[in-house]
Structures are given as structure tokens and as C-alpha cells.
Amino acid sequence: MNSLLVFYIISSIITASAIGVVTSRHVVHATFYLLISLFGVAGVYVVLLSEFLAIVQILLYGGAIIIVILFALMLSNISDFNLQIENKHWKFALLGSISFFITGTIAFFTTGGNSVTGIYGTNMRNIGIELFSYWGIPFEVVSVILLVALIGAIVVSNTERGK
């Protein structure tokens, strides 16, 4: 009962700040709304007894991705980003979004998710053992992906090359 109450509070915060992300007229405000929303998702992870992923979420999203986005905005002229922020076809976007919401809600209710209760928490030790034994090769592939993305970002943003 208590976890349901906490979940309602956190999910209303998440929804409100997500609406702030997609409707805010200022880019930096939208970024900070996204930060609140990501922290709310970390709170839901804590409610679901997955505290390791909550820590990873706060470290990587709050500590890395938001900082990178803010740095990119600060390195450019922000007032250019605020011009012409809205699309004139936003009604069609709203229609598509609402139809997706209705379809997904019907799908989730017909598959009987409301009868499933009982949270089984996990711990870091089991996740680590599973990640480094059974998922060892995908883990290495993901590290190569990170390296390639890092090199790619350097190559793309290097302006002195080819002159």
C-alpha cells in the first residue's frame, strides 16, 4: 500500500516534468525538466527494489548525459536554439501520440498485467555474476561500441581537419 502511494507521487512528478520537456519554450528549461524526470524514473527503480539500476540511472543520466547536453548548449549560442521551436503540425503529433497511448493501454490491460503483484528484489552481486559470465561477449561488444562512439564524436567535431 505504501509503495503504491510512493509510486503514484513519483509517477505524477515524472509525467508533469516530461510534459514540461516537450512543451517548454526554452531549451535549458527543457533539459532541467528532463533531469527531474530521469531522477523520478530512478525513484521508481528504488520502489521496485532495483537500487543498483537507480544508482546507474542517476550516475549516467544525471551525471553524464545532462551535463553533456548542457555543455553542448553552452558552447553554442542558446538564443539560436530557441527560435522556431514549435512545429505547425503539432496537432497531428498529438493525435499520433494519443492513438499510441490508447493502443498500448488496451494491449497492456488485455494481457492481464494487473493480476501480477509481488516484487522480488535483486542485488548487485547476482547482476554482476550474470553480466560477466553469461553476458560476457555482449558486454565486450558494448565497450567497443562506446569506444567507436567516442572516436566518432572526436572525428566529427574536429574542425581543423581537411583544410
Place this chain on the structure above:
Amino acid sequence: MSELSLIHIQIASIVLFSIGIYGVLSRRNAVLILLAIELMLNAVNLNLIGVSVFLDQSKFLGHILVIFIITVAAAEVGLALAIVLKLYKEKRNTNVDELDVLKW
């Protein structure tokens, strides 16, 4: 329904994903589209964690997948922001309706 169940997580996830879809379709600025994509990735992560916690109590498959998704999202944000900054330097413009240099 006085206890936290799977349907609560699924509804929260689909609300977040729908808001992300609206953001991707209605915004014109590349950085704001990137933020909306982050919202959608978080909705997927939330759904995976919910299913993993409620239904899959032995294998932690959802947790592993979420770790991989977060890693790929970090790589994607770094690369996409590098491209957006490059475009901004070249064209002084990040409006995706006018970025059509790859079109022809």
C-alpha cells in the same frame, strides 16, 4: 487494486513513451528531439525493469538489457550532440526541417 502491480509500471511507461513520441514529432530543434528520444528510452527501461521484477525472478534479463540500453544511449547522445554542434557551426541552424543536405 491496492497493491503495486505490473499494470501500474506499464501505464507509467506508456504515458512516458507517448509524451516522447509527441516531443519527437512536434519539435523542430534537433536538441529537443534528442531530449524526447531520451524520454522514450527511459520509458522502455521502466517497462523492462517492471517486467523483470514482477515476472522474471531468477535471470535478471531486464536488468542486463537496461544496463546495455543505458550504455548505448550514452554513446548515442555523445555522437548526436557532436553532429548537432558541427551542423550548428557550419550552417548556424539546428532546425531539422531545413537540414536537407543529405536529401539529394
